[in-house]
Amino acid sequence: MNKTPLTEDSLDAMFSDFFKAKMQKPWPAAPATPTVRSEPSSLAAARAAQTPVEVEAPRNQPVAASHDSGSKARYTLAASVALLIGTCWTLSNGFQPGERSAPANGSPNSVNMNPITASDPAVLTKIREENATKGNNKNDGFVPPVIDLGP
Amino acid sequence: MPQGSANTSDGPEGSPRRAEFEALYTQHSREVWALAYARWMDSDQAMDVTQEAFMRLWKQWEAGEDIQNPRAWLLRVARNLAEDYAKSSFRRNGTQPPELLNGVRSAQPQPIEKLEQEELFAQLRAVLEELTPPDREILTLRYALDYDANTIAERLDIAVTAVHMRLSRARQRLAEKLSTHGDFDSTQPGTEN
Numbered sequence: 001m002n003k004t005p006l007t008e009d010s011l012d013a014m015f016s017d018f019f020k021a022k023m024q025k026p027w028p029a030a031p032a033t034p035t036v037r038s039e040p041s042s043l044a045a046a047r048a049a050q051t052p053v054e055v056e057a058p059r060n061q062p063v064a065a066s067h068d069s070g071s072k073a074r075y076t077l078a079a080s081v082a083l084l085i086g087t088c089w090t091l092s093n094g095f096q097p098g099e100r101s102a103p104a105n106g107s108p109n110s111v112n113m114n115p116i117t118a119s120d121p122a123v124l125t126k127i128r129e130e131n132a133t134k135g136n137n138k139n140d141g142f143v144p145p146v147i148d149l150g151p
Numbered sequence: 152m153p154q155g156s157a158n159t160s161d162g163p164e165g166s167p168r169r170a171e172f173e174a175l176y177t178q179h180s181r182e183v184w185a186l187a188y189a190r191w192m193d194s195d196q197a198m199d200v201t202q203e204a205f206m207r208l209w210k211q212w213e214a215g216e217d218i219q220n221p222r223a224w225l226l227r228v229a230r231n232l233a234e235d236y237a238k239s240s241f242r243r244n245g246t247q248p249p250e251l252l253n254g255v256r257s258a259q260p261q262p263i264e265k266l267e268q269e270e271l272f273a274q275l276r277a278v279l280e281e282l283t284p285p286d287r288e289i290l291t292l293r294y295a296l297d298y299d300a301n302t303i304a305e306r307l308d309i310a311v312t313a314v315h316m317r318l319s320r321a322r323q324r325l326a327e328k329l330s331t332h333g334d335f336d337s338t339q340p341g342t343e344n
Contacts, residue, residue, distance in 0.1 A: 006326045006329060006330065008322065011322045011325055011326060012294070012322075014271065014275060014325070015275070015290060015293075015294040015321075015322075015325070016294045016297075017268075018271075018272050018275045018276075018294070019290070019291055019294040019295035020294070020295060021272070022188060022194040022295070023181070023184070023194070023295055024194070024198060027180070027181070028198065028202070029173075029176075030172060030173045030176035030177075030180070030205060031176075031202045031205055031206050031209075033169065033172065033206075033209045
């Protein structure tokens with residue numbers, strides 16, 4: 001049986017063949033890099049904001065809610081809160097005394113209480129004079145008792 | 152295995168940084184592969200480690216990190232990745248490496264030369280697995296990348312005499328292995344020139 005002589009060169013050749021066979025041919029290219037940053041991130045973000053990318057929703061899925069519906073809901077909530085606060089403020093101290101309406105049954109003292117002239121001294125003087133000449137009907141039907149104090 | 156092309160994501164003109172990245176890949180990727188291959192004797196896994204190491208380098212650049220010595224950085228990352236591979240569940244519980252699957256015979260007849268080469272490579276692999284990872288690293292740099300002893304000593308920061316000694320020891324073990332198998336006549340090869 002013939003044996004192949006093992007020389008230094010043959011061993012070198014074996015090792016070389018072995019290791020080179022393990023290396024891929026052709027040698028793979030450099031891995032793909034996800035992003036390239038050739039400018040500051042702030043500039044890249046600003047540029048991306050100016051050119052929004054339209055992404056189409058998948059055909060078999062419902063279209064996602066738009067951005068307007070979110071802002072509309074926020075506006076509705078803000079309006080509701082404002083209305084609630086305004087109502088509370090109106091009911092608590094929003095009324096001014098001069099703006100209060102007259103009672104419906106109309107008491108005698110409230111006849112001349114015109115909101116415009118109620119605090120006018122000339123009008124008040126005139127009312128008093130009329131009451132003095134015509135008599136005040138406020139005490140009609142009432143006779144004050146006479147008290148005899150004796151001699 | 153992740154493999155990319157130069158212009159996959161950069162657009163047609165690319166960028167200076169991408170060009171620098173590809174230059175580094177061209178310059179150091181084979182050495183990184185050799186280091187990873189010497190650790191586990193798995194060429195595909197070594198390529199995965201190589202690509203992952205370069206991807207991490209790119210991410211470091213993206214994060215604004217300044218790497219003073221990319222080659223040393225890449226080799227260190229590749230070494231750590233190769234060590235982590237040993238701890239992974241795939242390594243412990245995964246499928247057999249492709250080299251072991253080579254023993255599965257195809258239904259189609261194969262050329263005699265190819266069968267002989269596969270048998271020889273299996274013996275070589277058995278010999279290499281008996282060596283320590285540093286010795287395998289020297290052999291990989293010597294025979295896969297055709298580095299001479301001086302270059303290997305410089306790259307690994309060891310003495311040139313140590314490179315010669317390890318290469319000689321590897322050759323002698325291989326000769327013994329092959330001679331005991333019966334197909335070769337061992338003539339006790341000398342030391343590295």
